[in-house]
Amino acid sequence: xxxxxxxxxxxxxxxxxxxxxxxxxxxxxxxxxxxxxxxxxxxxxxxxxxxxxxxxxxxxxxxxxxxxxxxxxxxxxxxxxxxxxxxxxxxxxxxxxxxxxxxxxxxxxxxxxxxxxxxxxxxxxxxxxxxxxxxxxxxxxxxxxxxxxxxxxxxxxxxxxxxxxxxxxxxxxxxxxxxxxxxxxxxxxxxxxxxxxxxxxxxxxxxxxxxxxxxxxxxxxxxxxxxxxxxxxxxxxxxxxxxxxxxxxxxxxxxxxxxxxxxxxxxxxxxxxxxxxxxxxxxxxxxxxxxxxxxxxxxxxxxxxxxxxxxxxxxxxxxxxxxxxxxxxxxxxxxxxxxxxxxxxxxxxxxxxxxxxxxxxxxxxxxxxxxxxxxxxxxxxxxxxxxxxxxxxxxxxxxxxxxxxxxx
Numbered sequence: 421x422x423x424x425x426x427x428x429x430x431x432x433x434x435x436x437x438x439x440x441x442x443x444x445x446x447x448x449x450x451x452x453x454x455x456x457x458x459x460x461x462x463x464x465x466x467x468x469x470x471x472x473x474x475x476x477x478x479x480x481x482x483x484x485x486x487x488x489x490x491x492x493x494x495x496x497x498x499x500x501x502x503x504x505x506x507x508x509x510x511x512x513x514x515x516x517x518x519x520x521x522x523x524x525x526x527x528x529x530x531x532x533x534x535x536x537x538x539x540x541x542x543x544x545x546x547x548x549x550x551x552x553x554x555x556x557x558x559x560x561x562x563x564x565x566x567x568x569x570x571x572x573x574x575x576x577x578x579x580x581x582x583x584x585x586x587x588x589x590x591x592x593x594x595x596x597x598x599x600x601x602x603x604x605x606x607x608x609x610x611x612x613x614x615x616x617x618x619x620x621x622x623x624x625x626x627x628x629x630x631x632x633x634x635x636x637x638x639x640x641x642x643x644x645x646x647x648x649x650x651x652x653x654x655x656x657x658x659x660x661x662x663x664x665x666x667x668x669x670x671x672x673x674x675x676x677x678x679x680x681x682x683x684x685x686x687x688x689x690x691x692x693x694x695x696x697x698x699x700x701x702x703x704x705x706x707x708x709x710x711x712x713x714x715x716x717x718x719x720x721x722x723x724x725x726x727x728x729x730x731x732x733x734x735x736x737x738x739x740x741x742x743x744x745x746x747x748x749x750x751x752x753x754x755x756x757x758x759x760x761x762x763x764x765x766x767x768x769x770x771x772x773x774x775x776x777x778x779x780x781x782x783x784x785x786x787x788x789x790x791x792x793x794x795x796x797x798x799x800x801x802x803x804x805x806x807x808x809x810x811x812x813x814x815x816x817x818x819x820x821x822x823x824x825x826x827x828x
Contacts, residue, residue: 426453427789431614432520434513435459435497436504436537438466440570440596441554441630442526443493444603449522449610450496451782451791457516457807458494458798462501462828465800466490477773484771484799491797493603495767495779498795498803501828504535509827512808513537517546519811522610526554529564539625549623550613552606558629568630573598577634582641585656602633663709664688664720667746673729678742682706687739692723761785769796804828 424430431454435446443466450456460466472487500516503509514537517523523542525532532538539551553559556568574580574592584591609626617623635642641652644660652660657667657676664679679685682705689698697703697719702712709716724732729745736743747755753764762781769777782791808814808828822828 424453424455424794425792426451427786429453431455431522432457433522433524434516434520436523436525436527436532437554438526439468440489440493440599441602441606441628442524443468444600445552445554445606445610446497446524447493447495448603448607448782450795451784451793453789453792454522456497457520457803458497458499459504459513459516460499460501460800462503462801462826465499465501466494469800476769476771476777478771479773479775481773486771486797486799491777491779494797495793496795497798498807499798499801500804500807501801502804503827504537506827508822508825510535510537512812512822512827514542514545515812516807517542517549521548521614522550522552524552524554524606524610528567529553529555529557529559543623543625547623548617548621550610550617550626551623552610552613552626552628554602554606554628554630556630558632559627563631570596570599570630573630573634577631578638578642579634582652582654584654586654588654588656590654597637598630598634601637602628602630605633605636658713658717661710662706663713663716666717668720668724670729670732671725671727674746675729675732676744676746677724677732677736678744680742684741685709688736688741691735691739691741692720694719694723765793767793767796771799772796801828 428449431449433446433449433454433456435442435456435458437443437446438460446456446458458466468490469485469487471489473483474488475483476486476488476491478484502512504513530538533541539553542549542551555564556572557563557566571592574597575590577598579597580590580592583593606626606628609628613624613626641660644650644652659665662678662680664677664685667674667676677688679688685703685706686698689695701708703709703716733743733745745751752758758764763783764778765781766776766778768775777796779793784791805819808819808822814822819828
């Protein structure tokens with residue numbers, strides 16, 4: 421197996437996470453070179469291993485125990501099974517922490533305290549440890565005791581109220597975006613804490629929540645409300661602050677038009693055969709177009725529907741007016757730009773049919789310390805013997821005893 425490389429090479433993360441937010445964070449750190457030790461419950465492991473179909477096809481062509489969901493956020497990790505409900509298992513985790521820099525966990529608030537593995541339990545023995553906790557609602561506050569899931573955060577955090585058609589019901593985002601963004605914020609926080617430790621030698625606790633993340637992710641719509649006091653409404657595929665910036669139907673399909681400034685609007689209107697309206701006082705500035713949105717869109721809908729999608733895309737690209745087709749997922753991975761940017765990767769995996777597993781690439785491109793893909797998502801407990809022997813010096817007989825006792 422290739423040695424860890426990248427900007428975080430030499431750092432070790434003890435990963436006590438499962439589902440999506442925590443694994444997204446630790447996969448990001450692993451892509452950048454950290455050694456990720458994924459601690460899983462013997463015989464069960466990460467819940468998402470079984471969130472299928474679809475499942476990875478094994479070397480015999482049948483379904484493996486690794487779902488596509490699990491594969492999405494668990495590369496560059498080594499899986500070690502430890503029963504932390506037993507005192508001996510807790511002791512093993514502590515011994516591994518002696519060789520680790522970071523612990524990431526997403527148990528319910530207080531969940532690891534009953535195992536003696538909370539931040540307060542560990543901070544005196546491991547003063548340089550960076551301890552990142554990810555929960556639904558945070559370590560404090562009236563909701564802190566609740567279990568949290570992405571769907572709940574999307575509902576409570578407001579994103580569903582502004583997603584969907586104006587005359588339809590609230591709608592969640594098509595992927596677990598609260599989870600994913602929480603994992604991203606967590607990775608940023610861990611890197612900041614590492615910088616602090618480099619300077620002071622001191623670790624710290626990090627408290628991330630799905631709800632906080634979702635509120636932060638309201639971005640411009642959140643500020644639209646805080647600035648105006650007007651509650652934003654669902655606009656379907658339209659934009660609250662830019663017009664025209666939405667989906668339009670053509671004679672043979674759809675495309676997205678993203679007019680970002682007034683000069684682009686003038687060029688678009690000329691191409692659409694509506695040049696006389698580009699100087700109309702109602703429409704010539706973006707502010708005016710927002711106020712007179714309905715009138716403008718009522719003019720554009722029949723005009724755009726007269727021509728084919730390809731005509732619009734080719735013509736607008738030549739004029740420098742942003743527009744795009746609406747790709748399905750298959751078309752995304754066939755797109756020449758996506759292919760060029762290596763956003764689909766294939767990683768060697770002895771357990772997979774054909775010896776390879778296809779994954780989504782990391783979007784970070786760094787010139788001196790690029791991300792790397794060293795390990796496929798591991799099978800449950802795949803590296804238990806390897807890690808415990810390498811880091812703790814356990815012998816074969818000691819490992820066999822731990823297995824017999826149900827600890828690993």
